[in-house]
Amino acid sequence: MHVFVTGGTGLIGSAVVAELLGHGHTVLALARSDASALAVKSAGAEPLRGDLADLTAVRAGAAQADGVIHLAFSNDFSSADAVARSVAEESAALAALGEELIGSDRPLVTVSGTPWVPGRVSTEADPLPTDGPVGGRGRTVTAILGLASRGVRSTAVRMPRTVHNEGKGGFAGLLTEIARRTGVSGYPGDGTQRWPAVHALDAAVLFRLALELAPAGTSWHAVADEGDAVRDIATVIGRRLDLPVEAVPQETYGPLGPIFATDQPSSSARTREALGWEPTHPSLLADLENIQA
Numbered sequence: 485m486h487v488f489v490t491g492g493t494g495l496i497g498s499a500v501v502a503e504l505l506g507h508g509h510t511v512l513a514l515a516r517s518d519a520s521a522l523a524v525k526s527a528g529a530e531p532l533r534g535d536l537a538d539l540t541a542v543r544a545g546a547a548q549a550d551g552v553i554h555l556a557f558s559n560d561f562s563s564a565d566a567v568a569r570s571v572a573e574e575s576a577a578l579a580a581l582g583e584e585l586i587g588s589d590r591p592l593v594t595v596s597g598t599p600w601v602p603g604r605v606s607t608e609a610d611p612l613p614t615d616g617p618v619g620g621r622g623r624t625v626t627a628i629l630g631l632a633s634r635g636v637r638s639t640a641v642r643m644p645r646t647v648h649n650e651g652k653g654g655f656a657g658l659l660t661e662i663a664r665r666t667g668v669s670g671y672p673g674d675g676t677q678r679w680p681a682v683h684a685l686d687a688a689v690l691f692r693l694a695l696e697l698a699p700a701g702t703s704w705h706a707v708a709d710e711g712d713a714v715r716d717i718a719t720v721i722g723r724r725l726d727l728p729v730e731a732v733p734q735e736t737y738g739p740l741g742p743i744f745a746t747d748q749p750s751s752s753a754r755t756r757e758a759l760g761w762e763p764t765h766p767s768l769l770a771d772l773e774n775i776q777a
C-alpha cells in the first residue's frame with residue numbers, strides 16, 4: 485500500500501515508517517519543517533510539507549494514499565490551555581482525514597490511549613474516556629470509528645501510558661525529565677498505581693497489522709506490560725540517575741497529575757489472539773536501564 489503517515493518523525497512514527505517500508509509498503513509522510521522533511525527522506529519515505537493545522541495538506545496526503553496512519557500530536561502538556569489547543573488541532577485534522585476517505589473503504593488507523601476502569605484491567609471492549617484533560621481525544625477517536633458505517637475502514641490502536649525506546653518516551657520519559665530537573669525521582673500517591681507500557685518497535689508492528697487486517701470500527705491494545713507500579717519505574721530512574729526516590733505531590737505533574745495518580749493496568753489478550761501480535765522487545769523496566777546519568 486502507499487500509506488500517508490502523520491507524525492512519522494516521532495518516537496512511534498519513525499518506528500512505524502520503518503516497519504511499513506520493511507514490509508513492502510511505500511510511505512508519504514507529513515513533514516512540518518526542513519529538518520523533519522530531511523528525516524523522512526533519510527528514512528526512505530517521501531515528505532509532504534505541511535502541519536496538522538494545514539488541512540489542505542492533510543487532505544491532499546489522504547487523497548493520494550491507499551491508507552492513512554495518524555500519529556502527529558504536539559504533546560505539549562505544559563498547561564491546560566496548551567493541552568486543549570493540541571486536542572483541538574488534532575481533532576480538526578482527523579476529521580479532515582476521515583472526510584477525505586468516506587466511501588473509499590480505505591483504512592484510517594488512528595492512535596489512541598488505553599482506557600482505565602476502576603478495579604480491573606481494561607480491555608479492547610471498554611469505551612474511551614471522554615472527560616478529563618484529554619477527553620476530547622476520546623471523543624474524536626470515537627467519531628472516527630463511527631465512520632465505519634460510511635465506507636471508511638477506521639480503526640484505533642490504543643497506546644499504553646509509556647511507549648518507549650532506548651529508555652526514552654511516554655510517561656516514564658516525563659518522570660525521567662522531571663527527575664533530572666528537580667533532583668528527585670518522584671512519583672505521585674503511594675506509587676502502587678500501575679501504568680501499562682510497550683516498546684515502540686512492538687507498537688509499530690501492531691500499527692502495520694491494523695492497517696493491513698483490522699475490520700472497520702475496531703480498537704486494539706498495543707500493551708506489552710499490563711502494568712508496572714509507578715514506584716518501581718521511579719526506582720529504576722532514581723538508580724540510573726543516582727537520585728533519591730520519593731513520593732511527590734500530584735500537582736508536580738500539572739494537568740497530567742490526576743492521570744499520573746490513577747491505577748490503569750490494561751490487557752492486550754484480544755489483540756494478540758485476533759491479529760497474531762506478539763511483542764518481542766524489552767519491557768519498560770528493562771529498557772529504562774538504558775538511561776544515562
Ligand SMILES: NC(=O)c1ccc[n+]([C@@H]2O[C@H](COP(=O)([O-])OP(=O)(O)OC[C@H]3O[C@@H](n4cnc5c(N)ncnc54)[C@H](OP(=O)(O)O)[C@@H]3O)[C@@H](O)[C@H]2O)c1
Nearest residue numbers: 491492493494495496520535536556557558643646647654
Ligand atoms: N510515547 C508514548 O508513550 C505515547 C503514549 C500514549 C500515546 N501516545 C501518542 O502517540 C502519538 C505519537 O507519540 P510519539 O511519542 O511518537 O510523539 P513524538 O515523539 O512527540 O512525535 C510527535 C510527532 O508528531 C509530529 N507533530 C507534532 N505536532 C505536529 C503538528 N502540529 N503538525 C505536524 N506534525 C506534528 C512531530 O513532528 P516533528 O518531528 O516535526 O516535531 C512528530 O513526528 C501521539 O498522539 C501521542 O499522544 C504516545
